[in-house]
Structures are given as C-alpha cells and as structure tokens.
Amino acid sequence: MSQTPIFSPIASNSGTPERLVIATRESRLAMWQAEHVRDCLKKLYPACDVQILGMTTRGDQILDKALSKVGGKGLFVKELETALEDGRADLAVHSLKDVPMVMPEGFDLSCVMVREDAHDAFVSNDYASLEDLPKGAVVGTSSLRRESVLRSRFPHLVIQPLRGNLDTRMGKLDRGEYQAIILAAAGLKRLGLGSRIRALLPIDPYTPAAGQGALGIETLAQHPRIREWLAPLNDLPTLFAVTAERMVSRQLGGSCEVPLAAYATWDKDHMNIRSFVASVDGTASCLASAQGAVKSLEDAEALGLLVAQDLIAQGAERLLPNGLPK
Numbered sequence: 001m002s003q004t005p006i007f008s009p010i011a012s013n014s015g016t017p018e019r020l021v022i023a024t025r026e027s028r029l030a031m032w033q034a035e036h037v038r039d040c041l042k043k044l045y046p047a048c049d050v051q052i053l054g055m056t057t058r059g060d061q062i063l064d065k066a067l068s069k070v071g072g073k074g075l076f077v078k079e080l081e082t083a084l085e086d087g088r089a090d091l092a093v094h095s096l097k098d099v100p101m102v103m104p105e106g107f108d109l110s111c112v113m114v115r116e117d118a119h120d121a122f123v124s125n126d127y128a129s130l131e132d133l134p135k136g137a138v139v140g141t142s143s144l145r146r147e148s149v150l151r152s153r154f155p156h157l158v159i160q161p162l163r164g165n166l167d168t169r170m171g172k173l174d175r176g177e178y179q180a181i182i183l184a185a186a187g188l189k190r191l192g193l194g195s196r197i198r199a200l201l202p203i204d205p206y207t208p209a210a211g212q213g214a215l216g217i218e219t220l221a222q223h224p225r226i227r228e229w230l231a232p233l234n235d236l237p238t239l240f241a242v243t244a245e246r247m248v249s250r251q252l253g254g255s256c257e258v259p260l261a262a263y264a265t266w267d268k269d270h271m272n273i274r275s276f277v278a279s280v281d282g283t284a285s286c287l288a289s290a291q292g293a294v295k296s297l298e299d300a301e302a303l304g305l306l307v308a309q310d311l312i313a314q315g316a317e318r319l320l321p322n323g324l325p326k
C-alpha cells in the first residue's frame with residue numbers, strides 16, 4: 001500500500017486518501033504542528049482534502065496547577081482520541097513528549113516525524129546563562145526533570161512552576177514574574193521564537209524527556225490504511241531513538257510525577273542512549289547510558305531495556321513514588 005503511486009488519477013479506489021481530518025489542540029504550537037502535517041500530507045496526496053479540527057483539552061484548561069498534580073500524561077491527548085473514536089478525525093498530531101508510554105487499547109502511534117532540536121533552552125531578558133543568575137533569582141519550569149537538575153546544580157535559585165502555552169509562558173517572563181525560564185528549544189524554534197533562546201542547555205546534565213522535540217501521529221488501530229498513508233512521513237532514525245527512550249520510560253512507569261530523562265542520539269548506525277531518574281529536590285539520582293548497533297525497532301527496544309535495567313539495578317525504584325510498574 002505504501003508503494004501506491006502518489007499521482008494516482010483515481011483517488012478513491014486506488015489507495016490514496018480523498019479526505020483526512022487532523023485533530024489537534026488549539027495552542028499556537030499545536031496548530032503549527034498540525035499545519036506542518038497537513039502541508040506534508042498535501043505534498044504526498046495533492047488531491048486529498050486535508051482539514052484541521054482544533055480542540056481544547058483538560059491540560060489546556062487547568063492552568064493553576066503543576067502538570068504533575070493534575071493527572072499527568074494523557075491530559076493533552078484524551079479529547080483528541082475521542083474525536084478519532086467518534087470518526088470526527090482520522091489522525092491526531094501530538095508532541096510525542098505528551099503521549100503516554102503505553103498507548104490505550106485500540107490506538108496506535110502510527111508515525112514519528114523527524115525530530116526538531118531536542119535540547120532544553122534557557123530564556124531570559126536580563127541574563128545570558130544559568131550561571132549568571134544571582135542568589136534568589138526566580139526560574140520558571142513546570143517540568144520536575146528540569147527542576148531536579150536545577151536544584152542539584154543551583155541550590156541558591158528559586159524554582160517556581162510555569163504553566164500555560166508557550167505564548168503565556170513567554171508573557172510571564174516578559175512581565176518580570178521570572179528572571180529566567182526553561183523551555184524545550186523545539187517549541188520556540190517552531191514558532192519562530194528561536195532568537196529568544198539565550199543558551200541551549202547541555203544534554204549532560206540537562207537530558208531531555210523521552211520524545212522531546214519529535215511529533216507523533218496517533219490513529220485508530222482499526223484503520224491500518226491511514227497508518228499506511230502516513231508511512232512516508234516516518235523518520236526512521238527518530239522513530240528508533242524515541243522507541244528506545246520510551247522503552248526506558250515505560251519500564252520505570254514514567255509519568256509527570258517523577259523526574260525522568262531519556263535521550264538517544266546517533267553515531268553512524270550506533271545509537272547512544274542516556275537516561276536518569278532523580279528526586280525532585282535533586283539530592284538523589286541514578287544515571288545510566290548504553291550504546292549499540294541499532295537496525296530495527298527490536299534493537300532499539302533492547303537498548304532501552306538495557307538502560308532501564310541498569311537504572312533499576314542502581315536502585316531507581318526508591319525514586320519512583322508508585323514503585324516499579326507491575
């Protein structure tokens with residue numbers, strides 16, 4: 001099916017889509033991502049009518065609490081999944097970082113697109129780097145992973161929660177509520193805000209979250225044809241990397257309630273993966289890495305499993321509020 005010629009004259013019977021509806025959140029970043037997928041699909045299937053269905057999720061509505069306290073992973077995807085089930089949409093576009101490690105019954109992660117910059121970014125109007133911040137400076141982040149590293153490296157800084165979409169967060173910085181904020185570089189770059197980045201934080205120790213910077217497309221498992229139509233948008237190096245990262249997270253029961261990082265990079269056909277689990281106060285952590293030749297999804301999963309087992313052997317369990325998954 002994925003071999004179907006792109007410029008097939010008879011759209012409906014020849015295996016190319018006639019109409020596809022993309023479900024997405026309505027934040028500017030989510031819309032950018034959905035429009036990006038739409039543009040890619042239009043290029044692949046010029047005759048296809050590709051529509052975008054914008055939706056509000058619970059994660060967008062609850063803005064006064066840290067993400068870890070409002071139900072964590074899944075918060076940004078549930079409503080989109082309902083739209084798939086109801087047939088209002090054919091595919092849902094997500095920041096892969098927000099997609100639960102175990103897909104709910106009946107849903108597939110059908111496509112992973114090429115990754116944007118996966119680094120965390122330091123953003124400030126007055127300071128060039130974390131090192132320049134004075135004692136008591138307020139740094140905003142809603143990620144326990146970032147908070148943990150900041151607390152261990154810079155105990156003299158005040159870490160405060162920062163919620164809301166990217167524009168909201170930048171607004172809070174610009175109104176002086178924070179001296180600096182930490183955000184994923186990917187979102188800033190996609191929205192043309194790359195010039196606001198004062199410094200990219202190094203992978204050691206600021207290891208990204210599993211899937212950070214990658215786009216994932218979710219479909220109903222019962223619609224394999226849609227999966228096949230999306231296949232040309234897959235980026236295999238990204239798919240293998242995030243598969244290893246998500247394996248680590250899944251083995252450790254990854255949720256927004258625990259500081260957990262996992263990031264894989266390539267060196268020719270070898271993958272390097274690095275991961276940590278830590279306490280929010282930054283006083284305890286386990287760190288592991290592994291490298292190996294990866295030529296298949298199974299290889300990627302095996303490498304992720306190796307790192308997870310290393311972390312568990314180091315006693316990562318005592319850092320997990322709910323223990324290891326059964």
Ligand SMILES: NCc1[nH]cc(CCC(=O)O)c1CC(=O)O
Pocket residue numbers: 095096097098182183184186187211212213214215
């Ligand atoms: N958890 C929110 C979220 N989900 C995806 C991104 C950024 C884009 C990406 O990582 O693909 C962000 C914001 C952030 O972490 O600053």
